[in-house]
């Protein structure tokens with residue numbers, strides 16, 4: 001099986017090991033996927049946390065913002081979304097007439113789970129002056145209740161562009177929200193959600209790895225806690241990590257985000273060594289939801305055109321507005337970004 005193995009125990013290696021797909025099977029699957037892509041006029045979009053063999057066959061690999069931008073401009077008839085459900089839903093919201101498939105329909109997200117739409121609606125009723133900014137890691141129903149969406153790649157810009165006379169309600173990631181407040185000085189009411197992967201990194205574990213590699217800078221995702229972010233040389237989205245690592249003179253870089261990112265970074269910067277930041281329990285950290293997608297499931301979802309993302313029209317229409325608002329703010333020249 002493709003995804004049968006676990007992370008190696010602490011101390012053995014710094015990288016997760018998965019049973020490799022036998023070369024003949026990999027070739028056959030890849031050939032079939034490319035043929036199906038042509039036949040369906042499909043585009044394969046993959047998040048930076050996907051397994052290497054999916055990243056390697058995708059048309060575009062990127063962060064949530066890049067993937068949403070690609071989905072907004074694609075001419076393909078079918079969008080094959082290798083990521084988690086809220087990302088595929090975003091693609092569907094932007095393309096209600098296209099078929100959007102996701103290799104594993106159970107690929108969710110702990111942040112999305114932390115913020116049920118009913119509870120958000122209740123909180124919104126307590127203050128009619130709320131301007132709700134929802135991190136893209138939320139359900140379509142939460143998007144539909146929001147004024148604007150953001151990703152980790154544009155959250156600072158989106159908050160800076162918020163009307164000054166409104167009280168910002170930022171959902172669902174408390175850590176991203178507190179980082180944005182540090183960056184912008186804008187006070188916000190924060191929903192108390194968290195990414196179960198990124199909160200695993202601790203001040204102690206990062207301090208220990210820094211001691212082991214004293215010359216290596218630390219790059220961390222803003223979903224990490226403040227205790228970890230304050231030890232980082234750079235805090236940014238997964239795509240900005242690629243840019244930062246390309247530019248830095250350092251040859252070794254410690255990466256505090258989901259382990260799939262290492263494959264992308266190694267491809268983009270082959271002359272550098274990427275050290276996964278350990279947690280207190282393991283040598284690196286994976287998102288179980290992101291890792292539900294495999295090359296086999298990617299193949300099957302294209303062959304069967306299922307599982308498909310289907311959402312009620314009224315929800316699609318209501319959720320589109322805040323996503324389009326985000327894309328419009330992100331496309332503004334920087335001096336007019338607000």
Ligand code: 13P
Nearest residue numbers: 063064065151152237238
């Ligand atoms: P990025 O948008 O930075 O890729 O983050 C998505 C995500 O789910 C992080 O856990």
Ligand code: SF4
Nearest residue numbers: 109110195196197287
């Ligand atoms: Fe959600 Fe965290 Fe997985 Fe990203 S890494 S998809 S935020 S659970």
